[in-house]
Amino acid sequence: MQRDLVERAQRGDREAFGALAEQSIGHLYDVAQLMLHDSDLAKDAVQEALILTWRDLRALRDPDRFTAWMRRILVRCVYRAATQERRQTAVRSLDGMADAVLPDSSRELEDRDQVDRGFRRLKPELRAALVVHHYLGLTYDEAAEVLGVPAGTVKSRLNRATAAMRAELDAEARSRDRMATETIR
Amino acid sequence: MTAQIDADRTMLDYFVARSTSTRPDGLLEAALTVVGQTRQRPAWRTLDWWLPSAWADLGAWYGRRVAIVAVVGLLIAVLLSLVVLGGSGHRLPPPFGLAKPGALAMDIGGDIFLADANGGNRTKLFAGPHWDGHAMFSPDGTKIVFESGQDDNSTALMVMRADGTGTTTLISRMAEDDTVISWSSDSRWIATAARPMDEVSVPSGSHVPGVDVRIIVGDVGRGTASIVGGSELFGHDPRWSPDGTMLAFGRNYRCCSGPPDSLWLMRPDGTGLRQLSSLPGGGVPAWSPDGRRIAFLAEGIDRDSDLYLVDVDGNDVQKITDTPLDESFPVWSPDGTKIAFLTNQNPYGIKAEMEILDVSDGRVTTLQGPFVTANPPVWSPDGSHILGYVWGTPDDPGSVQSQDALAIFDATNGSEAVDIPIAGLYDSSWQRLAP
Numbered sequence: 001m002q003r004d005l006v007e008r009a010q011r012g013d014r015e016a017f018g019a020l021a022e023q024s025i026g027h028l029y030d031v032a033q034l035m036l037h038d039s040d041l042a043k044d045a046v047q048e049a050l051i052l053t054w055r056d057l058r059a060l061r062d063p064d065r066f067t068a069w070m071r072r073i074l075v076r077c078v079y080r081a082a083t084q085e086r087r088q089t090a091v092r093s094l095d096g097m098a099d100a101v102l103p104d105s106s107r108e109l110e111d112r113d114q115v116d117r118g119f120r121r122l123k124p125e126l127r128a129a130l131v132v133h134h135y136l137g138l139t140y141d142e143a144a145e146v147l148g149v150p151a152g153t154v155k156s157r158l159n160r161a162t163a164a165m166r167a168e169l170d171a172e173a174r175s176r177d178r179m180a181t182e183t184i185r
Numbered sequence: 186m187t188a189q190i191d192a193d194r195t196m197l198d199y200f201v202a203r204s205t206s207t208r209p210d211g212l213l214e215a216a217l218t219v220v221g222q223t224r225q226r227p228a229w230r231t232l233d234w235w236l237p238s239a240w241a242d243l244g245a246w247y248g249r250r251v252a253i254v255a256v257v258g259l260l261i262a263v264l265l266s267l268v269v270l271g272g273s274g275h276r277l278p279p280p281f282g283l284a285k286p287g288a289l290a291m292d293i294g295g296d297i298f299l300a301d302a303n304g305g306n307r308t309k310l311f312a313g314p315h316w317d318g319h320a321m322f323s324p325d326g327t328k329i330v331f332e333s334g335q336d337d338n339s340t341a342l343m344v345m346r347a348d349g350t351g352t353t354t355l356i357s358r359m360a361e362d363d364t365v366i367s368w369s370s371d372s373r374w375i376a377t378a379a380r381p382m383d384e385v386s387v388p389s390g391s392h393v394p395g396v397d398v399r400i401i402v403g404d405v406g407r408g409t410a411s412i413v414g415g416s417e418l419f420g421h422d423p424r425w426s427p428d429g430t431m432l433a434f435g436r437n438y439r440c441c442s443g444p445p446d447s448l449w450l451m452r453p454d455g456t457g458l459r460q461l462s463s464l465p466g467g468g469v470p471a472w473s474p475d476g477r478r479i480a481f482l483a484e485g486i487d488r489d490s491d492l493y494l495v496d497v498d499g500n501d502v503q504k505i506t507d508t509p510l511d512e513s514f515p516v517w518s519p520d521g522t523k524i525a526f527l528t529n530q531n532p533y534g535i536k537a538e539m540e541i542l543d544v545s546d547g548r549v550t551t552l553q554g555p556f557v558t559a560n561p562p563v564w565s566p567d568g569s570h571i572l573g574y575v576w577g578t579p580d581d582p583g584s585v586q587s588q589d590a591l592a593i594f595d596a597t598n599g600s601e602a603v604d605i606p607i608a609g610l611y612d613s614s615w616q617r618l619a620p
Contacts, residue, residue, distance in 0.1 A: 011454045012225060012430035018217050025216070028206040034203055043212050051215040051223055058228040058371065058429070115199045134193060165196075176259035 006063035009054070017057070020066070021050050028074050034131045035078045037120055045077040052077065071136075071146045075128055082124035118168030126161035133158055202375035218265035226369045227280060229325075253523070276619035280324040280370035280402070281474045283519045284566035287616030288347075290329050291591075294609030297331055299349070302615075304591045304605045321614040324349070325373035328405065329614070330355070330366055330375055339382050342366070342375070344405055347616065355403045356410045358382045367432075369425045375403045376423040376432055376454065381412065400434060402453050409469050420449065422469050426497075427476040429453070433461065435468020435481075441592035448481050448495070461499050466490065471515045471524070473544075473605050480505075480515040480524050492526055505542055506549065513537070514561040518568045522595070525562040525571050539573050539594050539602075552594045554602025564596070566617040571596050574610055 002023070008016035028049060033042035054068050060069050075078060125147075132143045135155070144151040278284035289300045291307070294315040300307040311317055315334025322329055326596045330344045335357070342356040351409035360380035367376045401418050403410035414420070423434040436449040451458045461467075464483035471480045472535045477497055492505040492512045507513050508528065515526040522544055527537040528551075536556040542549050557573030564571055575590040589610045594602040 001451040008454055008456075012452045013454055014217075014221060015456070017220060021213060021220075025213050029208050029212065030204050033205065034200055039209065043209055046212060047216045047219070051219050054220045055223055056223055112187055115195060116203075119199070130196055131200065136202070138423060164195075180241050 002066060003063045006057075006060070006066045010057050010060065010063070014054075017054055024067075024070060026051070028070070031071070031131060031136070032074060032078055033082075034135060035075075035124065035127050042078075045074065045081040046128040048080070049077040055079055068142070068145050071132075075132075075147055078128065079124050114169050115165065116123040118165040120162055121168065122161055124156055126164070129154055129157040130161050157175055214308075225430060227429055228373070229277075229280065229371050234338075277325045277327070278566070278617045278619045280372065281519070283568055283620065284326075284617035285620050286366075286565045286567055287326055287618040289613045289615055290320040290322055290331075290333075291574075291607070291613040292320055292611040293607060295334075297329070297349075299347075302614075303593070304607055306380075308349075311343075311345060311352065318611055319366060321366050321368065323368050323405075324617060325372040326616045326618055328372065330368070330405070332366075340379075342377060342379075342403065342410075353408055355405060355408060356401060365422050367424045369429045370427050371429060373404065373406050374425070374429070375405060376425060377401050377403070378421045378423055378434070379497045400432065400435075400455075402432075413453065414451060414458070415455060418455065418458070421446075424470050424472055425453070426472050428584065431457075431497075433472065433479055433481075435470070435472035445484075446543055447545050448479070448483070450497075459499075461497075461536055462493070462495055462502060464502075465494065467493075468484075469514060473517050474519065474521040480517065480526075482512060482515070494544075498591055503547075505547065512540075513559050515542075516562050516564060518564050518596070519566055520568050523568075525564060525596070527557065527559055527562065527573075529559055530556065537573075539571060539592075541596060550599065552596070552602065553599060554594050555590070555604060557592055560612045563613060563615050565615055569597055570594060572613055573602070573614070574612055575604065 001019070005016045005020050009020060025046060028046045029042055032045045032049075033039055036042050036045065049070065052073050056073075119130070122130070128147060129143065131147050132138050133140075136143075136146075138146065140151040140154045143154045147154060149157075167178060222513045286302050289302060289304065289322075290310070291298045291300050292303070293307070295318065296312040297310045297320045298307045298316050299310050310329070311331065313333045314336065317331055317333045320329050320331040327347055328344055329347055330342060333341050333343050335341055337358070339358045339360065341354050341359065343352055343354050345352040355375070356377070356379070358381065360382045365378055369375070378400055380398050384618050398419055399412045400414055400418065400423050401410055402413050404497070418436070420434040420436045421439060423432045425432060425570075430452065431450050433448065433450050435446050438444065445465035446468055447460060447464060448462040448470060449458060450461050460481065462481065462483065466484035466530050467481055469482045473479070478494055479497060480492060480494050483493055484490060489509055490511040490513060491507060492515055494503045494505055495501065505524075506526075506528075511529040513527045513529060515524050517524055524542040524544060526542065527539050527552055528540055530536040530538060537559050539552040539554060539557060540549050541552060541561060551572070554573070555575050558576045560574050562571045562573055571594040573592040573594060575592055590604045590606045591610055591613070592602045592604055
């Protein structure tokens with residue numbers, strides 16, 4: 001079914017592409033906002049990704065690879081959006097995403113905030129590696145295709161990202177212990 | 186190991202909590218609005234088409250230093266390629282616009298030949314058991330599609346490499362017709378109009394030529410083809426738009442009823458049917474290289490065939506010729522400044538004058554040379570010359586020449602055309618090479 005839509009879209013059928021976009025847009029936005037942590041930038045990235053997907057669709061040789069191919073375009077757009085974010089001096093506020101957080105225990109929320117702080121300090125390339133591997137569940141080879149790098153690079157980025165996150169969590173824990181000790185004194 | 190599992194679980198929990206199942210209002214509509222205003226790029230303009238997909242991003246990923254090394258390496262590779270392949274024609278030309286003239290593919294005596302640009306040094310490329318003809322080079326100059334007669338009196342559309350190797354059948358069992366073939370600009374697809382033999386339902390002898398002709402689109406890369414437009418769409422002379430998104434064609438209706446033929450557009454999958462001109466007899470479209478205008482033929486007041494121009498949105502219809510004669514086969518010059526066409530001087534289709542329309546000022550010039558047949562003129566890829574064909578038929582009342590010949594008209598300074606006698610010449614196609 002998707003292959004048929006892709007082939008029709010490759011021949012210039014905008015209705016078929018509209019159907020593909022409707023199927024994909026929720027997933028694309030989800031991935032983009034996880035990588036970017038900013039709903040406005042995520043919207044920009046998704047919109048750009050859909051337009052580029054349409055514009056370059058004829059270059060897709062195997063219609064069955066459409067999803068991976070579109071994800072790869074999205075990742076490029078996410079990087080561009082992240083570059084814009086870094087260039088802007090104004091600090092964007094996180095919006096929308098707090099609403100998506102499910103009710104949880106205070107301890108879990110605290111842990112999640114720590115992960116959140118660590119995640120936001122990562123470079124976009126490392127964030128993307130974490131999202132495609134841990135959230136999308138892609139293997140190293142699949143992640144490599146989406147990210148456009150060799151599988152070995154995916155592994156090293158995941159290691160670096162995980163190490164950075166762990167360092168952030170350790171620093172947070174030490175800081176909490178120190179504050180607790182000072183309070184007791 | 187446990188630490189790794191914990192890290193994996195922590196990240197997954199984090200992402201799941203952060204993910205959202207709703208999509209922002211208006212995002213899809215906004216994106217599709219822009220998509221509606223965006224043209225698809227031909228595949229050849231996309232890096233992914235030339236490189237394995239994963240390679241396309243590597244430069245950006247490996248940082249500035251590696252990117253510089255890659256660029257330098259690429260330049261060295263290009264220079265080496267130029268040294269090794271220099272002048273051998275292995276580079277591909279752009280799909281439209283000016284290009285360097287290559288060889289001619291010619292139909293001579295029912296076989297396909299490759300020849301120099303002056304018709305000399307001929308090599309036989311394909312000789313089937315029956316008639317082979319209508320050879321046409323792909324825009325990138327690497328392939329030739331042609332029609333080939335079969336034992337069951339049907340014809341097949343076949344594709345081979347420019348050197349005559351790798352022949353494959355793309356469409357089979359077509360009833361014999363004066364086939365028109367149009368390549369898409371990316372050299373991947375062809376469109377043609379033919380009567381599929383298995384679909385012909387009118388009793389033998391009652392067939393009205395052209396009435397049952399269907400539009401067929403073939404995927405040359407995959408070797409597949411299909412009739413487009415549903416069971417009630419009949420048409421002739423399909424021509425791809427330069428961007429590959431549309432086909433212009435002359436539409437007609439099933440035997441002997443319905444409105445007269447007229448000019449229509451549709452997407453290559455048969456959707457998006459749109460009448461471009463309601464002028465009766467509309468057909469034989471020719472897209473300008475920029476894809477904005479279409480030259481076509483339609484009936485004048487005295488039912489002769491006149492040349493018209495129309496914008497691709499259907500506006501600004503201009504009647505270019507208003508003669509009592511039949512004009513035929515408009516073909517745009519590669520640079521889009523001129524249109525070559527034929528003016529038939531007699532009803533036999535073998536005595537036509539070669540004319541050129543200057544699109545900027547509407548001036549029509551008759552080129553100096555012999556009368557030619559009503560076969561489509563062929564521009565040289567550099568826009569300097571036009572090919573016509575002389576059929577020598579001494580016993581025919583329409584005869585104008587004693588022998589068959591290739592006529593090479595000068596499109597730039599109007600000097601007299603050069604005749605090169607070639608017995609059995611039917612028509613030809615000019616290979617485009619990288620400038």
